[in-house]
Amino acid sequence: MPSLAQRRSPVLNMIIWGFVLVWIIAASFPFFWTLWGSFKVQGDFFSKADWTNAITGVRTQVETGGAFTGSGYFGAWITKSFWLAAINTGIIVFSVVIISLTLGTLGGYALARSGKRYAFYLLMLALVFRAMPHITLVSGYLLPFFEWNLWGHIPTAIIVMVAINQPFTLWMLHSFFLNIPKDLDESAMVDGCTRFQAFRHVIIPVMWPGVVTTGLFSFLLAYNDFTVTATLLSQANQTMVPKIASFLGTTQTEGNVMFAVAAVVSATAPLFILILFFQRQIVSGLTAGAVKG
C-alpha cells in the first residue's frame, strides 16, 4: 500500500502513462499492421492511391472478391516452398538448443563450483568471445569448410551455432548454478557420490528452471540467426530467415512482395506464442544474468 507521500501528482501520472501508451503503440502497432496487411493484396498493402486502402481492402475486394485473402500465404508456403525452410529451421533450432544446453550445463556447473582462478579467466575469455561479431567468425569458416566439404550441411550450421551460443549459455547457467546451494551436492559427495554422480542425482533434478530459461535464449539465438544460416547453408538446406531475405530480391521483380509479407508473419507467430507462455522465464533469465552475475 503506497503511503501518501509516495502518491504522484495527477499531472505526473498523466505524463508517465502517456509515455507508456506511446511506447506500447510503437512496440505493437507494426506487428498488428503487418498481420492485417498480410491478408490483403499488394495493391492495398502498398497502396499508390491512399494508405487507408490497406485497412478497407478496396483492391482486395476487386481482385479476390473477399475482404481477406490467403494468397500471400499460399504463395509463400506452397509455391515458394517455405514449408521446407520451416522444417529446416525446426531441425536446426531443436538441435542447437539440446546440444547447447547439454554442453552448457556441464560447463556452467563446473565454472560455478570450481572456485579457482582459472575458472574466472575462462569466464572472461567467454565474454571476449561473446563480443566477436558473428560475421567475422563466419568469414573464417568459409574457406576451410569449402576445402573439407563441410559447407552447406545442416549439422555444420548446428555445431557453429552451438559454439557461438556457448559463451552466453555458460555465463547464464553459471549464474544459475551459483544460486543452487553448494551444500546440496557436497553433502551427496560426503555420502560417497563422485562429482558426476552428485551432478546427475542431486543437481539435475533442481536445475530445470535455469535450464528452461537458458534454453529459451538459445532458441531465440538460433531461430533469429541470419548471419550463420545465410552464409553456411546451401539453397536446399536454407532456413526461414535467409529464405525471407532471398524472397526480397526475387519477389520485388515478380511483383509478389506479399509472399514475403506472409512469410514474415508466419515466422513471427511462433515467437509470439513463445513469449506468451514463457514471459516470466524470459524476464527472470535476463535479470538473473544482470542482477546477480
Next chain:
Amino acid sequence: MKNRTFFWFILPSLITMLLFIALPIVSVVVQSLHIEHEAVLNEVENCGPFGCKKELVIDVEETKKLKLENPLGKFNGFGTYTNRNHLAFKEIQQAWIESEGFISFISMSLNLPFYRALAFTLTYTFIVTPFVLFFGFLIALGVNSLPKVMKGPTIFISLLPMIVTPLIGSLILFWMIDAQGIIGSILQEIFDDPNLSLKASPLLTWIMLMVYGVWHSSPFAFIVFYAGLQTVPSDTIEAAMIDGASRWERTKYVVLPHLMPLTIFILLIQLMDNFRVFEPIVGFSAQANATSLSWIIYNDISNNEDQFFGSAGATSVLTIIGVSVLLIPVLIRTWREFNRKVV
C-alpha cells in the same frame, strides 16, 4: 572442485569454443595476409574478317588448377590492409595533400568504403547505445508505476521488438515507411511533399536505421532496469523521504546509483551488439547510403561466384581490433568488479 573433474566437465564446451570461435579468428588472420590468384592469361591470336588481333584470354582451366592447388591464394603480406578497400593509406595521404581543410579531408575519406562503413558503425553504436539506455530506463519507470493488472500485458508487448528476428523486424518497419506504406505516405502528407522518400537520402536512411536500432534494443534495457527497480531497497527510499527528498532527488540519489551496475551490464552488451549492426542494413536495403563493417564483410563473402576471402579477412581483423578497443574500458571494469566479488 578438483582440477581433473573441472577439466572433464568443461571440456566439450571448451572444445566447441576453441574450434569455432578461437580457430576462425586465427583463420581470419591468415586469410587476411593472402590474396586471390590472378587469372592466368594467355595471348591468343584471333583472326576475323577484319584481320588478325592479339587478345589476352583468361585460361579458365589453368586458373582453376591454381586455385585448387592453393585455395588460400598467394601471400600478400599487409597489402590487403593498405589497399583502397581497407585502410587506404595512399588515398588518405592523397586526400590530406589535396584537401583544403579538415572538413573536405573528412568528406574525401568518407568516400572510401572502409571509412564509410566505420563512420556509420561508430555513429550507430554511439548514438543508439545511449538512447537505448535512456528509453529503457524511462519505460521501466513508467511500467513500474502502472497498476498491477496492467503490468503483465505491458511487459508482453514491450518485449516484442526485442524478441522478433532483427531482419524481420526491420522488414516490417521497412514496408511501413515505404513511400506507398502507411508511415511513408502519412509523412508525405504531413510535409506536403509527394516525393519524400526515407530511402533516398543518406541522412534520412541513417536516422531510420538508428530509430530502428533504438526500437529494437530498448526492450532489453527496459527489462533489465525493470528487474533492478524491483530490488531498490525500500528502507533507503523511506529514509530519503523522511529527510525531505523530492521524487526527482530520490530517483537521482537512490534509484540511479542502485542501477549503476545494471547500466554497465547493458552498456557492455549493447556496445557488442550495436558494433556488429548488420541485419537492419539488409532488411532496409540501405547499402547504398549506409554500410557497416559487418555488412562489407558479408558483401565480400556472400557472392557465390567471387568470394574475396583476403578482403573479408582483413576487414574482419580490423573489426575485431575495433571491438577490442571499444570494450577494453568496460571489460577492465567488469574484471575488477568480478575480482572483488570472487576473491
